[in-house]
Amino acid sequence: MTLSRSEREFHRKMGAQCFNDAWSLLEDRNRDDEGDRRMLHLAHASRYHWGLVGGPKEEAIGDWQISRVYASIGEPDLALQFAESCLALCTKHELTEVLATAYEGMARAHGTAGRTRFAREFIQKARDALDACSVDADDRKVFLGQIRDTERKIG
Numbered sequence: 001m002t003l004s005r006s007e008r009e010f011h012r013k014m015g016a017q018c019f020n021d022a023w024s025l026l027e028d029r030n031r032d033d034e035g036d037r038r039m040l041h042l043a044h045a046s047r048y049h050w051g052l053v054g055g056p057k058e059e060a061i062g063d064w065q066i067s068r069v070y071a072s073i074g075e076p077d078l079a080l081q082f083a084e085s086c087l088a089l090c091t092k093h094e095l096t097e098v099l100a101t102a103y104e105g106m107a108r109a110h111g112t113a114g115r116t117r118f119a120r121e122f123i124q125k126a127r128d129a130l131d132a133c134s135v136d137a138d139d140r141k142v143f144l145g146q147i148r149d150t151e152r153k154i155g
Contacts, residue, residue, distance in 0.1 A: 001052070008053050015049030015058070018042045022065060026072060036073045043069045056093035060086045060102065067105045076113035083109040100130035100143050104150050111154035119154040123147060 003011070025031055025039035047062030067082035083105035089095065090102045107122035126147050130140065
């Protein structure tokens with residue numbers, strides 16, 4: 001599908017806006033069932049828009065966010081499905097700057113399913129991938145925060 005410049009800009013804007021709105025809901029500790037549904041729709045919408053105008057990196061990050069949303073609402077099978085997709089995209093396209101996030105997503109999905117041993121193995125892979133990649137200090141802090149949050153959740 002060929003998109004015009006204005007269509008591409010629209011999809012970029014909507015992809016980013018939906019991602020950010022879904023992220024805000026992920027962080028909302030007082031989110032109710034309606035918030036869960038809205039968060040899920042926003043994450044999928046973001047991934048759709050980025051799928052039209054982004055590349056493998058945006059697609060991987062979108063799949064990671066969807067995985068995280070499913071984990072947060074207690075759907076481990078779907079969380080794992082999207083975490084695996086994120087990891088596959090990172091591996092196929094050598095997205096070393098996203099690999100730590102992919103492993104963190106796998107850890108969170110396994111943790112949600114009660115598979116603590118696998119979750120801990122993927123946490124270690126996330127830490128190793130973060131140590132091996134070259135990201136700026138701000139991104140490193142965000143990635144490390146995600147890893148620590150997942151570690152707390154899996155115990």
